[in-house]
Amino acid sequence: MSKAIPPLWAPMTDQAQFWSDAAGRYEQDFIDPYHADVRNPLLPALTDLAGAKDRTVVDLGCGIGPLLPFLATHFRRVLAVDFAEGMLSRAREQCKTLSNVTFFRKALTALRGLPRPVDVAVAVNSLVLPELGELERCLESVHALLRRGGTFLGIVPAIDSVHYLTMLLLDRARQTGMPERAARKNAAAQAEHELYDLAFGEFRYRGLVQHFWQPFEVSYRLQRAGFHQVRLAKVELSWEQFGAIKDLAGHPPPWDWFFQAEKP
Ligand SMILES: C[S@@+](CC[C@H](N)C(=O)[O-])C[C@H]1O[C@@H](n2cnc3c(N)ncnc32)[C@H](O)[C@@H]1O
Secondary structure, three states, X not given: OOOOOOOOOXXXXXXXXXXXXXXXXXXXXXXXXXXXXXXXXXXXXXXXXXXXXXXEEEEEOOOOOOOHHHHHHHOOEEEXXXXXXXXXXXXXXXXOOOOOEEEEEOOOOOOOOOOOOEEEEEEEOOOOOOOHHHHXXXXXXXXXXXXXXXXXEEEEOEHHHHHHHHHHXXXXXXXXXXXXXXXXXXXXXXXXXXXXXXXXXXXXXXXXXXXXXXXXXXXXXXXXXXXXXXXXXXXXXXXXXHHHHHHHOOOOOOEEEEEEEEOO
16 A cells, blocks of 8 residues: 655645546445445435436546446436546446436536536545535535535545444454554554544545545534535445455444435
């Protein structure tokens, strides 16, 4: 794993480039929320929202496009947005036979040029903008893009899940008879604490700087952006996705947070 950590003030344009560079090895570096063993409320929720296939959905931060074929089947029109050309070119390739998907290279803070209003906006692990001002602007842009009564849903990476994993790893080390100080060091190394700012919810890896969320933060930030009826649920990941620490599989797995909210 690369330890090359860019300065915190790296501008957003750099982030677009880092994301673009990450597209080629995406499957190796990122946990797949659509894996068969993951308990993910997203697809049933989207199916409910699709109605009689007469609605428009926008996939915000579509990445290499894993959700787009599903959206194209269930919705009349799909807008796919990402600021990273490397991601968009893989997504376009994956959707070349789908006639109702349109791609837009745009930042999530600048959605003004998109066809609007949309009925449903979905963001899967893309609400990760590291600067809070930008994150707030992004949520406000999504709110403006949706019709009244429209739905915003998605998944955000969970920082509390890293704390949970740390607890399990610490106890696992202590149970081998390791003194507590050494057990802490061991847990921190296994949970890759050097890549996280655990207090502020930030993850830095190969130049990417991502915001990771606390559960209480999801309703707080969505409400501040004008959404209401915020619902949260765990996306239960699979221990299979955690390589070397699969032996913790007797415990409930780590998670990310699914959310669903309405524009009044
Ligand atoms: C972790 S990937 C998730 C991709 C996809 N939603 C999925 O589930 O596989 C995050 C995606 O969000 C995009 N992204 C991150 N910040 C963005 C921003 N400010 N504007 C537009 N896209 C952004 C990245 O380029 C990347 O494709």
